[in-house]
Amino acid sequence: EDQVTQSPEALRLQEGESSSLNCSYTVSGLRGLFWYRQDPGKGPEFLFTLYSAGEEKEKERLKATLTKKESFLHITAPKPEDSATYLCAVRTPLKGYQKVTFGTGTKLQVIP
Amino acid sequence: EPEVTQTPSHQVTQMGQEVILRCVPISNHLYFYWYRQILGQKVEFLVSFYNNEISEKSEIFDDQFSVERPDGSNFTLKIRSTKLEDSAMYFCASSLQGGTEKLFFGSGTQLSVL
Numbered sequence: 001e002d003q004v005t006q007s008p009e010a011l012r013l014q015e016g017e018s019s020s021l022n023c024s025y026t027v028s029g030l031r032g033l034f035w036y037r038q039d040p041g042k043g044p045e046f047l048f049t050l051y052s053a054g055e056e057k058e059k060e061r062l063k064a065t066l067t068k069k070e071s072f073l074h075i076t077a078p079k080p081e082d083s084a085t086y087l088c089a090v091r092t093p094l095k096g097y098q099k100v101t102f103g104t105g106t107k108l109q110v111i112p
Numbered sequence: 113e114p115e116v117t118q119t120p121s122h123q124v125t126q127m128g129q130e131v132i133l134r135c136v137p138i139s140n141h142l143y144f145y146w147y148r149q150i151l152g153q154k155v156e157f158l159v160s161f162y163n164n165e166i167s168e169k170s171e172i173f174d175d176q177f178s179v180e181r182p183d184g185s186n187f188t189l190k191i192r193s194t195k196l197e198d199s200a201m202y203f204c205a206s207s208l209q210g211g212t213e214k215l216f217f218g219s220g221t222q223l224s225v226l
Binding site: 041043046100102 | 153154155203205215217
């Protein structure tokens, strides 16, 4: 069974204090790994798609990387507006189709 | 910026009743999805829809669930006979292309089954 584990569950940072969020996965046949941001009471907001080990994507203060077992979301000099829950999801084949499995997320709080 | 719109934002129903959750996807998108998130748990895929038919569905999407695109703009999720465990936030999403997770999500409908 495909598994996606995110750590830590919660992270509290001072503004400007860089850190990384982890998404480790055990799947059969990765078809893509995705990062989303979710604000309270809102739907997930797409951030990045990564398809192969060694791939990196950047957007403002965020950088996502991918290995064969895990992905990291690096946050450089975070600001309070980066506070949100960050979700990782993987897409894998299932019976001729593809399915999506989400992790439980990392709740990030950035303190001014 | 175009967005996915969901109505109602909150829905309270009695166990055994039918509910219809409504969504207006982004107008030029071709792929439509329903996800749900039980409080404190993971976001779970329910179903995807393309070209007026279901293209994928999960084990959760059993016979009590159905989806429909009744006209050119709406996409609905019907739960025929609600159960307590159906209480969750239901998210509609759409995408321009299939096989991508660059999905655009609505703000969700919080369904409470009493």
